[in-house]
Amino acid sequence: MSKLESLQFDNGFARLPESYYSRVCPTPVPAPYLVCHSPEALRLLDLDESEITRPEMIATLAGNQLLPGMDAIAALYAGHQFGHFVPQLGDGRAILLGEVKNAAGEGWEVQLKGAGRTPYSRGGDGRAVLRSSIREFLCSEAMHALGIPTTRALAIVGSDHPVYREDEETAALVTRLAPSFVRFGSFEVFYYRNQIEPIRELADYVIARYYPELAKRDEPYAELLREVGRRTAELMAQWQAVGFSHGVMNTDNMSVLGLTLDYGPFGFLDAFDPGYICNHSDSGGRYAFDQQPDVAAWNLTKLAQTFVPLLSVETASAAIAGYPQQFGQAYIERMAAKFGLQLDGETVPLVMDALQLLAQNHVDYTIFLRRLCDFDSAEGAVNATLRDLFLDRSAFDAWAFRYAGALRAIGSVDTKRSMAMRAVNPKYILRNHLAEVAIRRAADHRDYSEITRLHTLLLHPFDEQPEFEAYAAEPPDWARQIEVSCSS
Ligand code: AMP
Ligand code: MG
Numbered sequence: 001m002s003k004l005e006s007l008q009f010d011n012g013f014a015r016l017p018e019s020y021y022s023r024v025c026p027t028p029v030p031a032p033y034l035v036c037h038s039p040e041a042l043r044l045l046d047l048d049e050s051e052i053t054r055p056e057m058i059a060t061l062a063g064n065q066l067l068p069g070m071d072a073i074a075a076l077y078a079g080h081q082f083g084h085f086v087p088q089l090g091d092g093r094a095i096l097l098g099e100v101k102n103a104a105g106e107g108w109e110v111q112l113k114g115a116g117r118t119p120y121s122r123g124g125d126g127r128a129v130l131r132s133s134i135r136e137f138l139c140s141e142a143m144h145a146l147g148i149p150t151t152r153a154l155a156i157v158g159s160d161h162p163v164y165r166e167d168e169e170t171a172a173l174v175t176r177l178a179p180s181f182v183r184f185g186s187f188e189v190f191y192y193r194n195q196i197e198p199i200r201e202l203a204d205y206v207i208a209r210y211y212p213e214l215a216k217r218d219e220p221y222a223e224l225l226r227e228v229g230r231r232t233a234e235l236m237a238q239w240q241a242v243g244f245s246h247g248v249m250n251t252d253n254m255s256v257l258g259l260t261l262d263y264g265p266f267g268f269l270d271a272f273d274p275g276y277i278c279n280h281s282d283s284g285g286r287y288a289f290d291q292q293p294d295v296a297a298w299n300l301t302k303l304a305q306t307f308v309p310l311l312s313v314e315t316a317s318a319a320i321a322g323y324p325q326q327f328g329q330a331y332i333e334r335m336a337a338k339f340g341l342q343l344d345g346e347t348v349p350l351v352m353d354a355l356q357l358l359a360q361n362h363v364d365y366t367i368f369l370r371r372l373c374d375f376d377s378a379e380g381a382v383n384a385t386l387r388d389l390f391l392d393r394s395a396f397d398a399w400a401f402r403y404a405g406a407l408r409a410i411g412s413v414d415t416k417r418s419m420a421m422r423a424v425n426p427k428y429i430l431r432n433h434l435a436e437v438a439i440r441r442a443a444d445h446r447d448y449s450e451i452t453r454l455h456t457l458l459l460h461p462f463d464e465q466p467e468f469e470a471y472a473a474e475p476p477d478w479a480r481q482i483e484v485s486c487s488s
Contacts, residue, residue: 026063
């Protein structure tokens with residue numbers, strides 16, 4: 001483990017031509033202080049944990065100083081936002097400091113979100129508020145612990161520098177880590193400018209660095225599309241299976257590495273509601289929970305379109321044609337595992353009927369699945385703790401009868417199944433109200449202990465943590481008033 005000064009930078013993205021970004025330094029913030037950090041993320045950079053409290057580290061994560069070897073840039077991209085093409089977006093408040101090579105040979109790009117204005121800020125102030133930074137920090141690390149591909153969060157640094165949203169708030173910066181932040185929109189910007197060479201060069205860069213095995217194939221660009229489609233299908237299956245709603249699935253928030261990217265007004269399902277809209281600004285429900293797999297498919301067509309000049313319409317569309325099947329397969333495999341079932345003819349109707357019952361009875365998705373881990377498949381068993389979740393008890397009984405029969409038919413042993421199901425049905429997720437408590441304490445009292453408590457708890461989402469039982473409960477009544485929007 002090493003010190004901040006010994007970080008080795010190798011800035012691959014910054015070596016691309018300047019058409020992909022603008023060189024821009026972070027704008028310093030006054031008197032930065034450490035809000036929270038992720039020890040696991042520090043280890044990705046081989047950094048000793050004690051480094052995090054050093055003034056030099058805090059100054060670096062605040063954007064108040066650059067280290068030798070850093071090459072600060074804001075990336076250019078475009079994107080389809082709520083279905084409408086915006087020809088130029090780009091990192092309006094995120095600044096890539098550089099790419100760290102760790103001892104294991106991995107490259108981690110280090111990006112500050114909320115680092116001040118860039119040439120792509122348009123009317124924005126280039127800042128992020130503490131509230132949204134806490135949500136991004138907690139969710140990135142929680143998603144990783146759930147086994148869901150995501151960008152990571154190293155730390156939050158705050159400053160009393162005022163930031164104006166609906167009300168006055170204070171500034172914060174999240175340090176994000178990812179192998180790459182290249183988005184679908186990074187390709188779209190050149191397609192709509194009719195610039196084919198930059199598309200090719202970016203595709204070559206992505207293949208060489210992140211999909212090297214594709215370089216030797218006959219049609220590397222088609223293979224790249226196919227692989228992005230496959231990873232996106234896998235990601236959507238994971239989101240749907242865990243009950244995660246992203247909220248702003250614009251093409252500029254879609255990672256070409258299949259990572260969950262740009263946490264804004266996201267939300268986890270409490271009561272199962274397929275039409276759940278976590279983003280208060282999404283009045284049409286374009287990004288409602290059950291729309292996500294289809295939106296991802298639509299977004300993939302936008303990416304594929306940018307590859308048409310390199311391929312052909314037929315090849316580009318063929319490359320992503322497998323997505324619906326890949327998503328369907330990945331989703332039902334995950335759901336079968338969550339229900340302790342095998343992939344046979346009974347599974348799909350059992351799962352779908354359960355989801356319908358959950359929706360009709362407003363049953364908490366996570367709690368239901370966790371209690372299902374203890375299901376007693378013996379003939380005539382009542383399964384009272386599960387049954388109590390349903391208003392319509394007889395509908396539950398009828399479903400449980402079928403489920404028990406299916407389990408017995410495959411010779412499922414309750415104790416063994418329970419163990420396996422507990423490893424795929426989290427007990428703890430980042431419910432909105434949990435984040436809200438941490439945010440209120442931080443914003444109102446400068447008390448960051450709840451962020452750390454939540455972060456630590458969510459590192460082990462599948463474990464029983466008896467001292468944190470209350471964090472696994474349904475949301476309290478006041479949680480209904482929480483509104484999360486794009487304003488961050
Ligand atoms: P997001 O909704 O966070 O994914 O942001 C969409 C676009 O708006 C991106 O190009 C961001 O960089 C930009 N943006 C969001 N908030 C700000 C801000 N406060 N200042 C400048 N640009 C911003
Ligand atoms: Mg974004």
